[in-house]
Structures are given as C-alpha cells and as structure tokens.
Amino acid sequence: MSPSPAARIACLDLDTFFVSVERLLDPSLVGVPVVVGGRKGSRGVVTSASYEVRALGVRSGMPMAEAVRRAPDAAFVPTRHDVYGGYAAQVKAVVERFCPVVRTASIDEFFLDFHGCERLYHRPVDTDADATIARVVREMREAIQAEVRLPASVGIGTTRPVAKMASARAKPAGVLMVRRGEELAFAAPLPVRRFPGIGPVAEERLAGLGIATLGALLAIPESDPRVGALVATVRAGLTPPGLGAPALPARDRPAFQEHDAVAEGSLSNERTFFADVGERLVAEDALRALVERVTWRLRRRGGRARTVTLKLRYADFTTITRGRSVPPTAAEADVLAVALDLLRAAWSRSLRIRLLGVQLSNLVAPEAQVALFAPPRPRMGAAIDAVRDRFGYDAIRMGAVHKEGARKPPGRPVLAGKGSPPGR
DNA sequence: TCTGGGGTCCTAGGACCC
C-alpha cells in the first residue's frame, strides 16, 4: 500500500527551548527578558533568546557583548547543557504516545510521521482525515504543555521542509497545517532564507540576483547556471512524494531512515581559550585534555575511528584542519600520538591560536578480537573509564601542566569551559 | 559586535589502481 501524499509529516519545535527550561527551574525569569549563553565578558555567544530580547534584535549565535549592548536589562543565564537533555527526553516520551514514527533532529526538534494514523484517530467531529491529524497534533502539543510545562510549536505538511517552515510560522505555541496542494502558495511569499538549507551565503548570492522570496527563486529556470541546483532542490522540497515521483512506503523514505548509530558519523571536542595561546606546550596540554575526552566518548558509544583530525583557529579567526587516516582505534594513546604529530606539523611560531579541536570520524564498529591484542586502554585507563561511566566525565579531572606566559610548570588549566559537562 | 560547540553534508583535487 502506498502512502497518501497528504500532509502527514510534522515538525515539532520547542519554543526558545533553553530559555523555557531555565524559566521552569527559576520562575523569577518568567515574564522578564532572558538571554541564555556564555558568561558575560567571556568569549561566548547567545544560545537562546526570549521573545522579549528578540524584539531588541538579540539572536542566537550573536556574541554576548553585542547581546549585552542591545538588551542591557535582560537576565543573563549561563548555558547548562547537562540540564536540557532530560527535558527533551520527557518531550519525546509524550510525542511517542501520539505518533509511531519519531526522529530526533536536534535537542529541541523532532520530525513525526503520521502516515496511516488517520483511521486510528478518527472521530465523528473530524470533517476529514487532515482534520483528524491536525486535532491529534493539537492534543499532543497541549499534552506537552500540561505534562512537561514547555511550549512547543508544530508544523504539518507533505514534506520535511514544508513541515519545518510551517513550524516556524506556527510559533509561538501554535499548530499550522499546510495541506497538500497548498505548498507553493504557502512558500512563495517567504524569504529564501526560510527554506532549510539556504543560509547566509546562498541568501547573499540570491540577493545579488535580485531574488528575495522563494516564489521569485522558483521563477528562475532550473537550468540557469547562476543558481546551480538550488531551484531544483527547493522545488523538490515543496513537492509531495507520490506526485511526479514514485512513492516509497513512509518508513523507507530517506527522511525517516534510521542511522546506524555505531558505524556512522563523527565525534569531536573543541575549546576556545580564554585568551589566545602562543606557546606550543600550552596547546599540547589542551590537546591532551581534548583527546582524553573525545576518546572516552567514543569508547562509551562503542566504535573505533579511522580518521583523526586536528582543528586550529588562529587569532584572526582563520581556521584550518589537518587530518590523517589511521588503523581503527578508540585508544587515547593512539589518537594522542597522531594529534600531537599533526599539531607540531601545523604549529606556527608567529600565529597565536584561539581554538583547538579534535575530531574522530570514519567511525567503524568495534571489533572484539582487536581488544585481545591491543587493549583500547591500559588497566588504569579502564578504571578511569569505569568511574566516569558511573559518575560522569568530570568525576576525574587531569591537571594541565603548562601555563601560557609562565616560565615553568605547574599552572592552572587554561581551557575555557572548565567544569562544563561532558560534551554531547 | 567580534564571533561556542556539537554535528551533517557536499565539493574538489590528487593519488592510486585497473
């Protein structure tokens, strides 16, 4: 049986998620302008802005100094990543009561597939199948509000991009369905930037062509070399599957395919220094801490990396990466040896760095036999892992040895984000 | 204004192999 090309894909987005959670934990923040982000005066950015400060032009990703300038009277709350995941999990649990197919897109965003749910949920009050789904989604949104006490907005459409754009239009705390056949009328007046995948660079390029809205973009021939594949991509995103293309069963559509959590993806940890670093030994200390953390995450998740990549950001914000393929490993010593080698090769005496990062990619599944001959960690390392698995990464901390500007060790760690939770 | 940290996906050139 083929799915109907009706609006059955939903995008659920939690409204100003970090701000909402902080207000839940501290009711004095309710009704006042709130900025969640890096500490004032640090080299941080805004991670979540309440609607009050958005009205003043504060946006997530904005440097904290700029946010302070625009909203000096706001409450500034440090980001607590260790807190938010639990609330996202509560929301997901509610969502799963209503929808059989749920995919987590990010900490505050879920995609839901309601194909085939119409009959299950039908009630006599519903004028048609779309009305049934829209009603169920409203009930789901209200259940999240009542049980988790977090505001969410939901967009419903025939495709993921349409559902996502609809959820943005539904904010705050609303539900918006774009029915089949209404996609173009819905999208045409919107700025091109609203389409998922069109960012600041593409927006700027299109502006140079005099194109501001999705409607104007769709008026360009797909073959126009100035827009590359953009027109075709947007058109496809606004076209229901099954119209003009053979339909796949809902669960086989790429939008909802499960990833193999072990064999794919990448893991990385990076830190911006409090102050730019010009001494290699200081950078090497920081690198050890990063490698320790990222390899621990890899071992915990189960897997080995075939590529180790070092990331350097210089004081002028130019960023380079240097990577190397290695025999699959999750061992701290293996990764550290490569990372140090890459750092020494890339190190420049004349340039100070503001950020250091390590990425493990090309992940493959763990192989039991390898452990027999090459244990992923020596005995003490295994004991440290065990403590961290139970009590969290920061239950054990390694001290840094070198300090920027100091004649000799010891010194305090120079990494920013000290005491922050294990990276996710 | 002075720019976090975690990711995904895409492109492109060169090495290498057949």
Added chain:
DNA sequence: TCTGGGGTCCTAGGACCC
C-alpha cells in the same frame, strides 16, 4: 613515448543546522 577513462580513497575546506 605518450596516451584513454573510470572508480575509490584520502585530504581540506566550507555551507549549513541547532
């Protein structure tokens, strides 16, 4: 001696998302 074309892997960079 000079010459194919295709495929895969590696590496670097960048756009984009939340």
